[in-house]
Amino acid sequence: MKLGPDIAVVAALIGDPARANMLVALLSGQALTAGELAAEAGVSLQTASHHLGKLEAGGLVVPRKQGRHRYVSLAGPEVAKALEGLMGLAAATGARRVRTGPKEPALRHARVCYDHLAGELGVLMFDRLEAQGAIAVEGERVDLTDEGAQRLARLGLAPDSLPRARPLCRTCLDWSERRSHLGGPLAKTLMGRFLELGWADREAGTRIVRFRPTGLGEFQAWLGA
Known part of the structure; x- marks a missing residue:
């Protein structure tokens, strides 16, 4: 019998490239729309909505409404801390983006x-x-x-x-x-x-x-x- 939290569930949610790009975009601390996150992930709006549903069900993001608009933000600072830690690990192990931006x-x-x-x-x-x-x-x-x-x-x-x-x-x-x-x-x-x-x-x-x-x-x- 395995004891303790199951990290595989959270890892699988973060491990998808599109979802990972969405989560990193939300590290800005700003709430973003599904359309904005779709652009960050390079996927269609329908696909982005599907990914966001999984992230919300997994407790990594939360929806926010303002009038008729629906936004998404990280569920809290612990999610941000975990993402920042993973980015540090990725950098240390050589898992870098092939093309870096001018910024x-x-x-x-x-x-x-x-x-x-x-x-x-x-x-x-x-x-x-x-x-x-x-x-x-x-x-x-x-x-x-x-x-x-x-x-x-x-x-x-x-x-x-x-x-x-x-x-x-x-x-x-x-x-x-x-x-x-x-x-x-x-x-x-x-x-x-x-x-x-x-x-x-x-x-x-x-x-x-x-x-x-x-x-x-x-x-x-x-x-x-």
């Missing part, structure tokens, strides 16, 4: 991983916050320290404005850097604050985050980098 360097530099900052700048933030004692890291557990609370205050984030969810932050394996960046509700709050301050912008239709020259300087100064 690949920008994607590796700074991108969203569902709702938080990833890529070179995401890893830089994690490393600097840990080195300066703003976060305490033990395995996958990450705790915000008193120094970290002061660091957040410099961004105009009061302690009582932070999400009540626990854990407040955690590690997330970065697929391109193959090291940890910061995930969890705190990381989501920080990403939102960077956008609010005008330090960076989201590139429409992609996962790319582009820091403005002055914003990058402010970001690095905040990190002490």
Whole structure:
């Protein structure tokens, strides 16, 4: 008798190339329509709807309605974390796309991983916050320290404005850097604050985050980098 969860079921859902492309597109954190996901997967709308039905039944995506429009998003951050981890494994084992796009360097530099900052700048933030004692890291557990609370205050984030969810932050394996960046509700709050301050912008239709020259300087100064 086999014990524990059956990973084969989830692996089979993710393993189809069309479904995998749809799930990666949803790593942007945005809810997309079946038509948009069909374009991402390179399949017909009917085929995309069939795939989305399987993903929804498997608990990997959830439907969202706004008026007469129906959207789809990832079921939650744990799905995003699993996908990011698989992308890192694929990169490490040589399972790369035959043709890379011109935006690949920008994607590796700074991108969203569902709702938080990833890529070179995401890893830089994690490393600097840990080195300066703003976060305490033990395995996958990450705790915000008193120094970290002061660091957040410099961004105009009061302690009582932070999400009540626990854990407040955690590690997330970065697929391109193959090291940890910061995930969890705190990381989501920080990403939102960077956008609010005008330090960076989201590139429409992609996962790319582009820091403005002055914003990058402010970001690095905040990190002490």
